[in-house]
Amino acid sequence: MLATILTSLFCLALWLWWRLLPGRQIYPEIRPEKKYSVVLWDFDRPLAGHESYREELLSEIQAFNRDFPNIEVDVKLFPWDQGEQVATAILRRQDVPDVLSSGPIENLDFGRRVLLSPQHLTEESRLGYVPLAMSALEQGGEYAFWPRYIKPQLYLANTNLLQIAGVELSTLEQYGLGWADMLELGQKLSQLPARPFVLASFDYEGLLTAVAPREVEEASAASSNWPQKAAVTAAARLKQLQDRGFLPPNASQDNYSGVREFFAGQAALLAPAEPWLIRAVEGRSDRIERGLLDPGENRPFPTALIAPKLDPTSGLPAQVEVLVVFRRRRAADEIRAAVELAQHLSRSGTLSAKLDLLPAYGPSQDTWCEAWELGNEATLLQVCEHGRIVSPYPNTGLEGKDVLGRIK
Template sequence: MKRKGLVLAMVLMMVWITACGNKGGAATNDPDANDTVTVWTYPVHGTYEDDLKDLIADFNKEHPNITVKTEMLSWAEGPKKFDVALNAGNPPDLYFHSVDGTYVNTGLALELDSYLTPEIKDDYMPGTLELGQIQGKQYGLPLYQFQWAWGGNKRILEEAGIDWQAIQKNGWTWSEFNEAAAKLTKTLDNGSKQYALVTDGTSLDFIEMLSRNNGMIDVLDDSGKFQWNDGRILDTLSFIKNLMDQGYMPKETAALAPAKRTDMFYAGETAIISKAIPYYDVMIQNRNKDIDAGKVQGEKIDFVLLPVPHNDNQPAATTMGGEGYVAFKQKKDKGEQHAKNTFLVMEALSGAKAGNSANELALPFVRQSQADLFKGKELGQQFNLDAAKEMAKHIAMPVVLKLDIDKASQQKQFKEQVVKPNIQALFSGEKTPEQIAEDFKSKGQQMFGQ
């Protein structure tokens, strides 16, 4: 009996020691337990690092025992560093990015639905919380809605008699754009040519935005059906070729880098640039100030945000999505309390004050509390802010948010291996729209079985 009593006492002692050892650890149910949450992010806008410090300082007033460790990544090298960490099973707790099906496929993306309160859900504008979901499950909280558009030089548009205000309000068709392009293309007094439109020869955004405005939201639709195998893609390719043939775009488009198209826009060599984001308004206003101060040489530009034209027989569709923080767990799981703490930090970095990112970038807010806090403090010109809101009514929800992981991966592969070389061949005149459309069809059959 004495031996049994001794054994029982030893067991109780071990339980007590274990409990004491866990006290203050991240895996306990104590919300005030010491814990560290890691955040990898980017210079989202010029003063974002200062914003981040303020948001974390506010958070630590309520949660002094949760340390938030941040690392500011570069846009060039950050994605590679994150991919290495994710593949090694040790991603940061929070990463600034749009949600991605490949993240979910690793099993390390943290599902957030159980942490979302009704108050948080109700604060998000209609349709914006969904921008952080994959197949209906929440993995991220968007900080803002990114928006792709075209951008115009107000002076050049008005000199050609283009009613840019009507375009901002009502949009425009491919036919209407062609009519405008004829007026915008001319030889300048110095002998150089002014183009209606410039894009670069390396990016996919040009054909993606135009095909989206021809009834094809993406290569696949949200059910996984292959879209780029019928007359709509041929019409899109033919529209682009006509822009080249008519001289509305530079013949050397295939060789233009993204930086070059921006230089041409600044130099007044083109009326319209593709692609443009609402932030261009703020960026060009700052450039104008530098010109006034003698820091930069060149003509000041009054920027006009323009919707992408749509096929005459199809509705307008604006390329938009959400960017913000995505939550992760690690291969060596740190427990439920750490996951809860991660969400607490995530919410703090995505709340009302965090709306300054959308404000700085002249992008639509995702939360009502953000819109209320920054009302009257908007940085963009009002007519461009109104245009962005109008375009947001025609949002084309990203297809990748609804595709299964394999389909999303196949679509990405198709764009890189099939679309990119073909659009370059179209720009260079090496292939006709008919040849490219046939290649899309045959390669789509091979990759998607459709």
């Protein structure tokens, strides 16, 4: 009798272990005769040309319903500036959706009892996501999420200044911009009559981000933290640029902002630059050309995105917007319906292009290219193939000017 009980318990334990193996599908299939309801929370955001994000999202859901006509999706859009309130409501269990698109929410640590654990991401469901998105997946910790949009941080270059300085744009686009390249560019710019600066940013932390070393230690490859000594090295590099006259004298002051210098043609690079910045620059140029904006002496100029020089040990600062699924004490097939929606939305190419973001799902890149309007496709898709990510500005954790006091 005892032997029979022990054998039964062993078989049960073996079955549970087999069912919970990473990569196994642990939820049943969607039942075609059953009606499902999935609550989706997302954040409204502007689209180019005054298009409606809600309408574009509903179009994506209509495409989802062609595959799953028996899953009704209830969409609730929040204003972008209410991310903190939404996160607080979830933490207090005041209200919880089935699927949440992270939007402005930076900390998704709602707990494993609330979010699905990583074992719900099967090996098959991971296929197709670009390496940069997979890097974010590996840092997901104790919960499962589906990468949706990627927002890398690069350099925006004034191509007129590069040409005048004798710098080949095609070379930088192909190989990226490293620290030695920045020094060389600064030297060439300093020989021009106007002596434009090599770099501009939004504040001092932005400058640190633009010049910080990106080599990630092997032990921390699954972490988004910057290298331990990155801040000290970055501050020393900024001091070197400033001492050579490649940065303005006020670059280390609390009120520093170099955006005006860049648009005045007084700096060759603006960083960190996200893809949407191209549209902002082009929109400014268009308003000037149509007589809707007086540029003064700040005439428009052509720009291009340049990636930092990367190798397998480098981390790229980027933000990955994700979708997460909540348990909500629902039946297994009902949770599966929410998972299917999250997976579908994470694979859209058209909507990411209209948001000036990059797709996280590789097979959707062709659709993204058809809808993308801002050029620089080769550079942007190339950085998606990079396999390591670090925290983006303004959440780098790099310290400010106090680091200078510790430089020997």
